[in-house]
Amino acid sequence: EPEVTQTPSHQVTQMGQEVILRCVPISNHLYFYWYRQILGQKVEFLVSFYNNEISEKSEIFDDQFSVERPDGSNFTLKIRSTKLEDSAMYFCASSEEYEQFFGPGTRLTVL
Amino acid sequence: TQLLEQSPQFLSIQEGENLTVYCNSSSVFSSLQWYRQEPGEGPVLLVTVVTGGEVKKLKRLTFQFGDARKDSSLHITAAQPGDTGLYLCAGYGSSNTGKLIFGQGTTLQVKP
Numbered sequence: 001e002p003e004v005t006q007t008p009s010h011q012v013t014q015m016g017q018e019v020i021l022r023c024v025p026i027s028n029h030l031y032f033y034w035y036r037q038i039l040g041q042k043v044e045f046l047v048s049f050y051n052n053e054i055s056e057k058s059e060i061f062d063d064q065f066s067v068e069r070p071d072g073s074n075f076t077l078k079i080r081s082t083k084l085e086d087s088a089m090y091f092c093a094s095s096e097e098y099e100q101f102f103g104p105g106t107r108l109t110v111l
Numbered sequence: 112t113q114l115l116e117q118s119p120q121f122l123s124i125q126e127g128e129n130l131t132v133y134c135n136s137s138s139v140f141s142s143l144q145w146y147r148q149e150p151g152e153g154p155v156l157l158v159t160v161v162t163g164g165e166v167k168k169l170k171r172l173t174f175q176f177g178d179a180r181k182d183s184s185l186h187i188t189a190a191q192p193g194d195t196g197l198y199l200c201a202g203y204g205s206s207n208t209g210k211l212i213f214g215q216g217t218t219l220q221v222k223p
């Protein structure tokens with residue numbers, strides 16, 4: 001069964017460093033998303049992406065964040081200068097229509 | 112702001128008991144999705160309900176979408192220890208850009 005994959009599973013970084021989280025969505029899906037979940041809190045929407053453009057971004061998704069689909073298979077989330085409060089699980093999701101399928105997540109720890 | 116409130120937040124029951132989890136909002140949602148999430152993993156889609164009043168069954172799990180499309184419920188019959196986990200409801204925001212709004216989740220523990 002097709003699934004969304006994410007790498008790395010765990011990323012530890014120093015405050016101020018740049019990180020890139022990678023996702024391979026399900027191959028025939030056209031809509032891509034990033035969400036995050038701070039420990040013990042709700043899953044929060046970050047950004048949606050379609051046709052090589054951002055469709056919507058949340059207040060969390062400020063200038064430090066960017067997304068890219070560099071080729072036909074990968075979808076990346078870049079955080080330019082990480083802060084302590086960026087520590088969270090980051091989930092990529094993709095959809096063909098209205099059902100979103102999530103990857104296993106990347107646990108980002110900012111020290 | 113569209114919000115989804117789930118109740119109860121925690122539920123601990125014995126194997127074989129029935130339970131219902133509720134997902135409520137003051138806003139109308141075009142559809143609601145139910146996910147299950149294990150610790151340290153991503154949400155896994157269980158079902159999507161789209162039509163007001165719709166009922167969907169997945170083995171011992173029954174999902175209902177309210178007539179007004181503002182609420183949904185998940186009923187589990189004869190719960191088993193394997194049902195233990197975090198259950199999340201999520202609905203699409205009014206912006207129609209794919210933004211899913213999540214409830215805070217219901218943690219279910221089924222004791223053998």
